[in-house]
Amino acid sequence: MTDVERSVRGDAAGDPGARAAVVRAVLWLLVGVLAVRQVAVVLRRPPGERLTDLETWTGATGVLHIAGSLYDPGRFTGTPFAGLVLKPLTVSAEQALGVVWTFGSLLLVVLLGFVAVRALPAPVSRRTAFLAAPVAITLLMVSLPVRNTLHLGQTSILPVLLVLLACFAVRGERLPGVLTGVAAALQPAVLLFAALFWLTGRRRAAVGGGVTFVVCTALAWAMMPRDSWAYWVHHLAGAGLGERPDSLANQSLHGALLRFGLQGPLEIALFLVLAAVVVVLGLRRAARYARDGQLLLAVAVTGCVAVAVSPTAWQHQLLWVLLAVVGRVGTRASDRLVWPAVVVLVLTLPGKMLLPNVGVVLPVRDNVLLVAALAAACAVPFLSRTSPHWRQPVPTDYAKPVPARFAWVPLVPLWRRVLSRPNLLLELLLIRVVYSAYAKVRLAATAGRSAAEEHGRQIHSAEQWLHIDIEHWANHTVVGIPWLRDFFDYYYSTFHFIVPLAILGVLYVRRPSDYRWARTTIGFATVLALLGFWLYPLAPPRLMPGLGFIDTVHGVQDLDSPDFGALTAVTNQYAAMPSLHFGWSLWCGLVILLLAPKLWMKVLGLLHPLFTVSAIVATGNHWVLDAVGGGAVVAAGFGLTYVLAGPRRLQALPDAGRATDSGAGGRPEPEAGNDGDTGDDSGRPVVVAGPASSKA
Structure with missing residues (x-):
């Protein structure tokens, strides 16, 4: 092995077993935190804001205390059997019950993680077996269903755990059926697992589950007849309990149809038809995966079916969707992370962070958990264990290793330079999530008007000392030239997002290896800019009192309540240093300068940062030093990418061949300076991302 390869792979960093032990210890520490x-x-x-559902049931005025039906106040959403089980808890003190309930729920989460890890389909690699438990428990801890369950004091973890115990932890046929029946008595849609048992040949377990469900329900009916009638008949198995069924919290087919405006017999008929289709397709897929040796995936698919066809599926009941992360999708190694990433993002982040507030995608955003459940149940093509790609997916082409830039700053081993383009869905999701996080941090990074104005006076004084305080002159000059003012107003408002996204799109399609380093560079620059927003809130010229600036974009400002148009409520008025308007435009210009094949393209690309810096100064939205700061974070972004990931020029490994399109049916990307040959006659390695040629 060459010294270069050692510097990249880090073989000298220590024993792999010791590193794995350190990683495992860190993961368990994360679980504890x-x-x-x-x-x-x-x-x-404070009391009244925590464990709200539990307090509603068992508190001093809870529905389990008062005489009459559990369902008269409309606050209890569980089955009569659940009410029967919870009745003894009403004698507990609220504080002690809250502590015990919370710790008990956490213990159930940990147990659920261990059981799920034991159920992973064989063969399981040694590293996976070593790290799977803390990773699984961490994902459960941060998932929306578990967080919602802990906040409300709900019981939704218990049915999931009972089903997993029935499928993986107990032997025989009788006890699995009993556990499944008890789970169904707590959450009726879980009775679908009896059908899964039947379809996979476990007939006694299926019958046992059904009988146990009937016995538990009959016991509750005998002891609480009025409540049982109210739940099963009056409220149609709980469909009318809790929040409004058309609220966003109800992520079932029934809730989605109601949100689409359907009501009455038509909605009920359509729901029953769709539910029947989902049950048939989902259970057939689940049975197939169970026979294939992927029983955990079969359980997840069945749980997703139960979520979709239940009249109500509240957020705390959607843990089944997270279990579907075990399914393997895609024949290429580069695609294997797409489905797990989608599931984890959907189950840990709210829909408004995953998709923008655009009318055409609102139906998906409002029903994103239901869409994920339906996809897992009926659509996602999970690989069979008999597939040749189950254990050995098509490998990813990597660039030839490069030496570290500095001996004391090793290259990040995980950043091996990939020659093919990344998965589009995963990229779009990550870009959306990163932008949402950026917007939230930008909005939160403010220290108030007084500090921002004081920093504005500091910047203004510094520019006067440097004799670069041209903002007032530029602002008033442009105001006196209407066509120039309109041009800069339009340029400032329009091209900030369009141009970077267009460049990333072109690079993704035409220059995938260049896309990766370009995306990483702008990402670093944006993160560094967020630090600037947080540490140095700065009032732009248009919001500085007494300096006479004119906001040409939004008109005269009330400095106590500045207006930034439609974005006023979702942007930080004092996130000015550094200027990402100029920073992103400079990134665009440099990328075009490096990659454009024609001189006129390079010149046109460099005009964009020139027009942008003119616009931000002339419209009164930034100081000149803000642009300097924007240039600094972009330079730092390029520098960090170079230091941590190596140079932009990539060389293919001798046995890797040419970089190919990772999208289905894509054609190989021509190497710079070649018309399709994989190398020259001298046998030298091919440069696949060097200086752009006329064919780029």
């Missing part, structure tokens, strides 16, 4: 945080978040809330 998350557990402490969850307990603290719940128990630090």
